Amino acid sequence: MAHDSQDRVCAIKALHNSRARTEIDIISFLNSPKLRACADNHTIPILDKIVTDDWTFIVMPYWPRSVQTCIPWEVEDYFSRLIQALEGxxxxxxxxxxxxxxxxxxMLLNVHSSVPGVYSSFAARNIALAFIDFGCAVRFPVGSDPGAWRGTGHWGTVDHAAPEVPRRDSDPAAQQTPYRLPPVDVRRRLLVNLARTNQRPAQVYAIGSVFxxxxxxxxVFCTTFGNPEGRATAARQVLAARVPGFRALLQRMQERDPARRPTAGAALGEACALRDALPRAVRFAPAGGYPEMWGEGGGDRDGKGL
Structure with a gap:
């Protein structure tokens, strides 16, 4: 870590110009002015790039919290995290x-322990999600047929890898067996290709697994997670009691059969529809947090109990 001239806490990643060429190119591409201006570009921004003969130093904002270790104050926060991830x-x-x-x-969140208002919504604190670490990433030409995107071998974190991705200890033949890499959003311009290939991405499995x-x-670790003064009801309890569709979506995203998983675009559409259908009393916590009855399934499911 370091501080820049504006006293911002920064992270610096050193990448070898030849061994990490693909990662350097992908990070630079994602941070081109045109792509950086896109609202759905939920990848870590770069503040500066220093290039020497052998190394490139990528300067990024330091985001200390993983997607797992932040306090969701209200049900809306759970959807904010998931929707940003699927948009990205x-x-x-x-x-x-x-x-x-x-x-x-x-997958990091721009939350620092010194930020005031811990017991408030993600929106109130302008919490954003970003993907980091493109050391395993691959890039295909824009406009290429995603039906032809293939990967081989084990890559990334095995805990969240889809079943079709070979494990490190698999036999050599399995390591060399190509598997399909994910298509783009089903609602976008490659609809015809997606309908033709009917792919279901391994990366959707990973997102479902992470959340x-x-x-x-x-x-396990947070009995009253997200509530001040030890209040009895946390947002996660309201989510479980009032929004069973959230967990059901994550479960479908983790189907072992790739053909039964939603695409990233379909999962995004379903998450948005599920969120938008909720009553405001469920989506947004009242001042002081949710009442105790809402964590136990009490009250009316349409929110009238509040």
């Missing part, structure tokens, strides 16, 4: 980039 995934795929190492540690892991982590 669709964005990368539309531009021919496959991350290949989606994990808890490679399911985050829910499990909160359940």
């Amino acid at each position: 995934l669709c964005f990368m795929h539309r531009h021919g980039i496959v991350h290949r190492d989606i994990s808890v540690g490679n 399911a892991r985050a829910l499990a982590w909160e359940h």
Whole structure:
């Protein structure tokens, strides 16, 4: 870590100009002025790039919290995290980039412990999500047929890898067996290709796995996670009691059969529809947090109990 001239805390990543050429090119591409201006570009921004004969030093803002270790104050926060992740995934795929190492540690939130208002919504704190670490990523030409995108061998974090991705200890034949890499958003210009190939991305599996892991982590370690003064009801409890569709979506994203998974675009559309259909009393926590009854399934499911 370091501080820049504006006293911002920064992270610096050193990449060898030849051995890490692909990663350097992908990071530079994602931070081109045109792509950086896109609202759905949820990849880590770069503040500066220093190039020497042998090394490139990428200067980025330091975001200390993984997607798993932040306090969701209200149900809306869960959807904010997931929707940003799926938007970012669709964005990368539309531009021919496959991350290949989606994990808890490679999806960060711009939350610092010194930021005031811990017990408030993500929107109130302008919390954003970003994908980092493109060391395993591959890039295909924009406009190329995603039906031809293939990968071989094991890449990334095994905890969140889809079943069709070979493990490190698999036999050599399995390591060399190509598997399909994900298509772009089903609602975009490659609809015909997607309908023809009917692909279901391994990266959607990883996103579902990461967010399911985050829910499990909160359940084990955070009895009143997200509530001040030890209040009895946390946002995760309201999510479980009032929004079963959220966990159901994550489960479909983790189907072992790739053909049964939604694409990134379909998952994004479903998450947005599920969020938009919720009553405001469920989406947004009242001042002081959710009442205790909402964590136990009490009250009316349409929110009238509040």
